[in-house]
Amino acid sequence: MTTYTAPVDDMQFILHEVFGISDADVPGYDELDRDFTKAVLEEAGKLASEVLHPLNKVGDEQGCTLENGVVRTPEGFKAAYDKVCEGGWIGLDCDPEYGGQGMPHLLNSCVGEIFVSANMAFNMYQGLSHGAYNAIHAHGTDQQKQTYLPKMVEGKWSGTMNLTEPQCGTDLGLIRTKAEPQDDGTYKITGQKIWISAGEHDMTDNIVHLVLAKIPGGPEGVKGISLFIVPKFMVNEDGSLGDRNAVTCGGLESKMGIHGNATCVMNYDGATGFLIGETHKGMRAMFTMMNAARLGVGVQGYAQGAVAYQNALAFAKDRLQGRDVTGAQNETGPADPIIVHPDVRRNLMDQKAFTEGARAFALWGSNLIDKSDRKGDAEAEALVSLLTPIIKGFLTDKGFETAVLAQQTLGGSGFTTEWGLEQFVRDARITMIYEGTNGIQSLDLVGRKLGLNGGKTVMGFFELIKSFIKENEGNAALEDGFLSPLKAASKDLQAAATFFMQNGMKDPNEALSGSYDFMHLFGHVCLGYMWAQMAKAAQSALDGGASDTAFYETKIATGRYYMARQLPATAMHRARIESGAAPVMALDAANF
Amino acid sequence: MTTYTAPVDDMQFILHEVFGISDADVPGYDELDRDFTKAVLEEAGKLASEVLHPLNKVGDEQGCTLENGVVRTPEGFKAAYDKVCEGGWIGLDCDPEYGGQGMPHLLNSCVGEIFVSANMAFNMYQGLSHGAYNAIHAHGTDQQKQTYLPKMVEGKWSGTMNLTEPQCGTDLGLIRTKAEPQDDGTYKITGQKIWISAGEHDMTDNIVHLVLAKIPGGPEGVKGISLFIVPKFMVNEDGSLGDRNAVTCGGLESKMGIHGNATCVMNYDGATGFLIGETHKGMRAMFTMMNAARLGVGVQGYAQGAVAYQNALAFAKDRLQGRDVTGAQNETGPADPIIVHPDVRRNLMDQKAFTEGARAFALWGSNLIDKSDRKGDAEAEALVSLLTPIIKGFLTDKGFETAVLAQQTLGGSGFTTEWGLEQFVRDARITMIYEGTNGIQSLDLVGRKLGLNGGKTVMGFFELIKSFIKENEGNAALEDGFLSPLKAASKDLQAAATFFMQNGMKDPNEALSGSYDFMHLFGHVCLGYMWAQMAKAAQSALDGGASDTAFYETKIATGRYYMARQLPATAMHRARIESGAAPVMALDAANF
Structure with a gap:
């Protein structure tokens, strides 16, 4: 019952009017003019609406099955995957040397959002491959790259990331999977990995597993972990497939959502692996994959919110129930559409304001990655490193919340499988957990990223906000509804950071007890900053005589909503943080 | 994989030390001494842990099936239901004249929480019956009462509430089901009702449907709605069952959760009904049922949070991952239990502080119902009428949120069906929707309840808080951590109410745009008030030399957490409310 339409106009607005990308000094961005990006996004949107989204419910209902070691994906997934490959989407931002299209990460993120909104479980098959591609591309030998990357870029082979084991998820130092060196330079990999997304399936000819394992005799803990390529089928010198490797799927996880994606137990029984x-x-190599993957998960979070919002909105315009308290709006009908009711609007505006703000924020992150990758901008690299845990943690928490709000818009219908909203909620839920739980993201933010470059990176962020406010003082359209709230929110963020600095040295728990709130506080400031920039761009367009006034006025009104209704959360998070560690740490574990 | 233990000590603390019920001047409370309530709660807990909870997952996995008009409940449900009946639990608070045990509502709420935590889908079969019992008891003729109530109290027959139709949920004025008067004084009921919980099943001999329908020629809208008893089987004069009535189950709803409960499409094809x-x-008669039902749904909300918390806590104590940043706590093990980590504690404390505060709040509501029912206390009646939408809306929103937090404690395991946490989330989700969505609760609160008795009722609530603060000034244990935050939160609530009064008259949207936030603001003040009272009672026990110091100290520490970390939300809700209707109402529906 759900439908999906790609938000091409909104993306175009962010790319060209907010970020002005075709004028930006980033190699590759010169190709991204309005017409080009529009064509790409519309094409992706067409595939998403017509092919991927209709399979979303099919995937949820059928799930994957395991029989005699063979995993079958839901009906239609393989054919849809082939279409995605044919369109060249798999390698959109991959290295042309290996057959990729070499597009910037920014454009890939837009396409990623579109595909994830349409069908998250499906898109994970290629999403994971992309992570594996990144790791091999960054750390592989020339021969490894030549062997694996062209097929992966084409989509003929897929990839996986194997980290978790039954006894360890977050704490990878506890890994038990062994890698025993062989005389020929290969390793024999033995152990069990769990929760391996797309670990086994029927969509590609080969699966390239990237596996964390320990070489006996190495250092204890995380310092003794190495990364291996373990192909499902061995690859002959001529590139053809050889013997089956000793890696098998031992079971499929039954889970709350993303049923269309096979979450596998993977058994390595002396499988041949290549360092x-x-x-x-x-761990270092794995982190290369993880940062991009975490940003991608942030996109998944708000993308599920975005598609849920679209469907909630359609319902709210269609469903007739009750009358506008200020006077009937649909006099000839039995009742007014529920969108007339203030509380329904409050709900919809929360969804809309978050989703559009989140999109800008995630695309800003992608833009920074491009600056880092394509022109070696160290400041951009540091900034996106700071923002990555926020993009992952904040956008997935709020994306899930948005899907829950959208489900609520439908009342009882929202709880039925028929209407499809409940699937978005179940699918979105995983984004708060995988690629590092959101609690872990908050520790990464407070424990590692705040101190990046001796604190210069976070100070640089504050400076960005300050400069923006200063530059726009006197801009009547921004001053009242945007600059003042942004200033207040930024002040809360700085106060919280100061609290950590003053107290966290003496007792790290003083900082760690507030890490989660800090991540949310920071996220709100980022979205406030995005909205202020979007409002500025919209006002410029209006001032310049743009014809689509409703589009730009709506942007400004939605931004005002965010600033008035969402941003005040910063003060609450600050109060929680400043209450310190004592309330959090007071109880003995036995007394909980 | 989940377990459940009834929180008997926590309930005893609230009943006897916070509310001092056996000394309270409410008829029937004199029987409720410590030993008696303990025995009842332990017995309920035993049934819950040993019989009902093991069926929770079974019910989720098997769901209900419809074949040839017959609905089969999951394996074991019927046998468990018989045990519940044998124990006399169905009629615990029912009128002794019809075979009930005549216990106060307060005790019934405790038992209700226990059964709901153990198995919400199962408990709904008797929960709905209880609503139907209430309506017949309050509005039926003597003959109707004699015909239906004894069997319902015994559990041999169950009951349902039939409100919703495809075209109307919230807006019952749109009801189309017809009730045509017959010469013998009965009515022929024709129409379709949807989302009827326990509409058809195999656990009782008869099902007593309470159905809203319109008698042709009556007033338009909600003023033309009448309530009818429509038994599945006609009842002969001697009480035996006669012919099958023309009411059938036309389908089962496939839904996100509560799979063990049959959610039915009910078709009435000229069925015989009794006014x-x-x-x-x-509508008036239906509202009698709905207020009690709404309070019951509030209990469901936090009860799902409570059982989820228990299981999250057990995991956090057991799962070894990472080290306490201030020094290893489990030196001989490979890692520390995750409960050592501040962010895991933050998560657990949020769950614990909410759940225990919510329990006190819901039991306060039940206490007020007893005062109203058993001694005709009009102030208590008005107060519980004011608090009911808050108990329903706030406790279910936060109960769901708590289940989501608990799921998060488990990381990836929380997303798997094996560990069972995800079921609590899916089951809890419906509580925010049925018996009036939480948006509707907030409209009831702001639109109807705030103005109750010309505003005297809400002023009386503020007076309660003020008196409590005044009475306890100088109580060192309370002053700092409890009274100041409570005062600040109460001030936010009064400011919000004032904003509504000053602006809502001119433009009702000014009030309605803030109704949802007001419900949450009010809920936080209520829980803050509960925690202040619990802290006071705990401190008294400590001062009086109670031996179980850990229990009481934990109560105070948990309360301090609530006041420091949760209560600051009131300022955010106030800010949202005071931003008024403009941001919410700015967009034309077409521009969303």
Whole structure:
């Protein structure tokens, strides 16, 4: 019953009017003119609406099955995957040297949102591959790259990331999977990995597993972890497929959502593995994959909110129930559409204001990655490193919340499988957990990223906000509804950071007890900053005589909503943080 | 994989030390001494842990099936239901004249929480019956009462509430089901009702449907609705069952959660119905059922949070991952239990502080119902009428949120069906929707309840808080951590109410745009008030030399957490409310 339409106009607005990308000094951005990006996004949107989204419910209902070691994906997934490959979407931002299209990450993120909104479980098959591609591209030898990347870019082979084991998820130091060196330079990999997304399936000819394992005799803990390539089928010198490797799917996880994606137990029984990067430096290589993956998960979070909002909105315009308290709006009908009711609007505006703000924020992150990757901008690299845990943690928490709000718009219908909203909620829920739980993101933010470059990176962020406010003082359209709230929110953020600095040294729990709130506080400031920029761009367009006044006025009104109704959360998070560690740590574990 | 233990000690603390019920001047409370309530709660807990909870997952996995008009409940449900009946639990608070045990509502709420935590889908079969019992008891003729109530109290027959139709949920004025008067004084009921919980099942001999329908020629809209008893099987004069009535189950709803409960499409094809209460006064009769039902749904909300918390806590104590940043706590093990980590504690404390505060709040509501029912206390009646939408709306929103937090405690395991946490989330979700969506609760609160008795009722609530603060000034244990935050929160609530009064008259949207936030603001003040009272009672026990110091100290510490970390939300809700209607109402529907 759900439908999906790609938000092409909104994306175009962010790319060209807010970020002005075709004028930006980033190699590759010169190709991204309005017409080009529009054509790409519309094409992606067409595939998403017509092919991927109709399979969303099919995937949820059928799930995946395992029989005699073979995993079958839901009906239609393989055919749809082939279409995605044919369109060249898999390698959109991949290295042309290996057959990719070499597009900037920014454009890939837009397409990613569109595909994820349409069908998250489906899109994960290629999403995981992309992570594996990144790791091999960054750390593989030339031969490894030549062997694996062209097929992965084409989509003929897929990839996976194997980190978790039954006894360890977050704490990878506890990994038990062994990698025993062989005389020929390969390793025999033995152990069990769990929760491996797309670990086994029927959509590609080969699956390239990237596996964290320990070489016996290496250092204890995370310092003794290495990364290996373990192909499902061995690859002959001529590139053809050889013997089956000793890696098998031992079971499928039954789970709350993303049923269309196979979440596998993977058993490695002396499988042949190839070291990638240096011995014992596996964590570093894995982190290359994880930062991009975390940003991608942030996109998944708000993308599920976005499609849920679209469907909630359609319902709210269609469903007749009750009358506008200020006077009937649909006099000839039995009742007014529920969108007339203030509380329904409050609900819809929360969804809309978050989703559009989140999109700008995630695309800003992608823009920073491009600056880092394509022109070696170290400041951009540091800034996106700071923002990544926020993009992941904040956008997935709020994306899930948005899907829940959208479900609520439908009342009882929202709870039925028929209407499809409940699937968005169930699918969105995983984004708060995988690629590092959101609690872990908050620790990364407070424990590692705040201190990046001796605190210069976060100070640089504050400076950005300050400069923006200063530059726009006197801009009547921004001053009242945007600059003042942004200033107040930024002040809350700085106060919280100061609290950590003053107290966290003496007792790290003083900082760690507030890490989650800090992530949310920071997220709100980022979205407030995005909305202020979007309002500015919209006002410029109006001042310049743009014809689509409703579009730009709506942007400004939605931004005002965010500033008035969402941004005040910063003061609450600050109060929670400033209450310190004592309330959090007071109880003995036995007394909970 | 989940377990459940009834929170008997926590309930005993609230009943006897916070509310001092056996000394309270409410008829029937004199029987409720410590030993008696303990025995009842332990017995309920035993049934819940040993019989009902093991069926929770079974019910979720098997769901209900419809074949040839017959609905089968999951394996074991019927046998468990018989045990519940044998124990006399169905009629615990029912009128002794019809075979009930005549216990106060307060005790019934405790038992209700226990059964709902153990198995919400199962408990709904008797929960709905209880609503139907209430309506017949309040509005039925003597003959109707004699015919239906004894069997319902015994549990041999169950009851349902039939409100919703495809074209109307909230807006019952749009009801189309017809009730045509017959010469013998009965009515022929024709129409379709949807989302009827326990509409058809195999656990009882008969099902007593209470159905809203319109008698042709009556007033338009809600003023023309009457309430009818429509038994599945006609009842002969001697009480035996006669012919099958023309009411059938036309389908089962497939839904996100509560799979063990049959959610039915009910078709009435000229079924024989008996008017209950006066013609066209059906809404009034239905509201009798709904207030109690709404309070019951509030209990469901936090009860799902409570069982989820128990299981999250057990996981957090057991799962070894990472090290306490201030020094290893489990030196001989490979890692520390995750409960050592501040962010895990933050998560658990949010769950614990909400759940225990919510329990006190819901039991306060039940206490007020007893005062109203058993001694005709009009102030208590008005107060619980004011608090009911808050108990329903706030406790279910936060109960769901708590289940989501608990799921998060488990990381990836929380997303798997094996661990069972995700079921609590799916089951809890419906509580925010049925018996009036939480948006509707907030409209009831702001539109109807704030103005109750010309505003005297809400002023009386503020007076309660003020008196409590005044009485306890100088109580060192309370002053700092409890009284100041409560005062600040109460001030936010009064400011919000004032904003509505000053602006809502001119433009009702000014009040309605803030109704949802007001419900949450009010809910936080209520829980803050509960925690202040619990802290006071705990401190008294400590001062009086109670031996179980850990129990009481934990109560105070948990309360401090609530005041420091949760209560600051009131300022955010106030800011949202005071931003007024403009941001919410700015967009034309077409521009969303």
